Amino acid sequence: MGIFSIVYSAFTVIWMAVVLIHTFFNLSPSDWASWVQAVGSIAAVIGAIEVGRRQRVGDRETAIVAASLNAERLQSVVKAVIDDAYQQCLDVRHVFEVAEKENKFAYIELVTSYDTDSFQKSIDRVQAIPLFELHSEEIAKNVVSFQANILRLSTWLATTYRIVIGPTLPSDKDLDLEQVTGIACKYLDLVKSDYLAIVKATQGIELTEGRPFGRWTS
Structure with a gap:
């Protein structure tokens, strides 16, 4: 009234x-x-x-309108952070695909396509995403899964790099390249699944192509 x-x-x-x-x-x-x-x-x-x-x-x-606008802006920032990490996953995936289809020596390209520091910085930014401020249970759930899987992926990428490029660790002696790259590919697929779910939830644009070797940025 x-x-x-x-x-x-x-x-x-x-x-x-x-x-x-x-x-x-x-x-x-x-x-x-x-x-x-x-x-x-x-x-x-x-x-x-x-x-x-x-x-x-x-x-x-x-207050409701302001919270909604803030959530939308934060989701855009989150998408950009996720994109940065996923782009580097795409770069590495290209190496694995070439090595699998053409020549195992293609793994040597990890020297130019995989940078430990750059990848770790991307992971750190992903891990710092404020989940409770996203105002979306679906996005938060998929970001948590993305965080976990890309962290595991980084472990197996680092192992692959050591086996191919060196120096290896004592714990690497019982591992063969095919076994390690198979596990890495598994986590690449899981990261992709999480990424596509985030893209759908944020109504963003999907990244699909890896970049030429040696163009990593932090």
């Missing part, structure tokens, strides 16, 4: 009361002045209550 309707209803009731009082009671001018003052006070209280109510409703609506 709007303030006009409330005030109109209040004055209607008061006017009816005044008519009844005038009909049945013989009031002096001072009595009438008291009644008028009382009526004015009641009307002022009613008006203040309604103004306060409408202000609170307006503040809540403003």
Whole structure:
């Protein structure tokens, strides 16, 4: 109910009361002045209550809109952070695909397509995403999965790099290249699945192509 309707209803009731009082009671001018003052006070209280109510409703609506806009902006930033990490996954995937189809020596291209520091910086940015501020359970769930899988992927990429390029660690001696790259490809697929879910939830544009070797950026 709007303030006009409330005030109109209040004055209607008061006017009816005044008519009844005038009909049945013989009031002096001072009595009438008291009644008028009382009526004015009641009307002022009613008006203040309604103004306060409408202000609170307006503040809540403003807060909801502001939260929604902030969430949308944050989701755009999250998509950019995820894109940066996933682009580097695409770069590495290209090496694995070439090596699998053409020549195992293609893994040597990891020297130019895989940079440990750059990849780690991307992972750190992904891990720093403020999940509770996303205002989307679906996006948060997929980001958590992306965080976990890209972290595991980094371990197996580093292992692949050591086996191909060196230096190896004592723990690498029982591992063969095919075994390690198979596990790395598994996590590449999981990261891709998480990424596509994030793209869908944020209505963003999907990255599909790896970059030429040696063009990694941090």
